[in-house]
Amino acid sequence: MSGERDVRKRLAALERRMATLLMLGTAEQNQGAKTKVRFDDAGAAGEPFSSPYLSQASASGKNGSGVSKFTKIGTGESVIVLNPGGEIGQHSRVMSAGPVGDHPSPGASEADGDVTSVGNATFSIKDGEIKGSVGGSSFTITAGAIELKAAAIRLVQG
Structure with a gap:
């Protein structure tokens, strides 16, 4: 019985991580190249929630003779958060999600x-x-x- 229970727990954890690999949200606040994102989906408490400040996905290859580029993500802009491993944290990246109706x-x-x-x-x-x-x-x-x-x-x- 414990083998089946362990498999169910691992499957539930895997499903949770897969569900959070890519998350859609709205830029709530900025601090330099970091953005706090609001998610309208119900979090653990059943309410919308906000992320910590996460790094924006920007090209930064200047030291290797590449191109470095920064584009500010505006407050209220739709964003996609990429969470490697399915966990929001230091390796997460915020990317612009493209134009929306009121921001063509x-x-x-x-x-x-x-x-x-x-x-x-x-x-x-x-x-x-x-x-x-x-x-x-x-x-x-x-x-x-x-x-x-x-x-x-x-x-x-x-």
């Missing part, structure tokens, strides 16, 4: 390239073109030209 994507198709939008500033890179804009000012760089549009343009040498 700044790009609409693959042809838009890489588009980043923060407040009223937008920066985009695609094959053959780099664009940036803030409010009513903008620039466009192509292979043959640089176009600047602004109320005032100042060149600073130094």
Whole structure:
């Protein structure tokens, strides 16, 4: 009888870990490159719960001549939490879960390239073109030209 009981306990633990490998939540607070996530699913107490501050999944290969990149996850943004081994902890990573209804994507198709939008500033890179804009000012760089549009343009040498 104890062998069957042990197998049932191990199976229940495995099912719990599998259920928490990937978790959907909402970014609740940020501290630098760490995010606290709120999960609306019922936790152990039957109520929604929050994670501790977890590291964001960001590329960081600068010392090996790679690319380091950081993108702030905004409060209220949908996120996915990856929990290796099925436990929330120091090895967990928070990733943006993509656009939602009230926070649409700044790009609409693959042809838009890489588009980043923060407040009223937008920066985009695609094959053959780099664009940036803030409010009513903008620039466009192509292979043959640089176009600047602004109320005032100042060149600073130094």
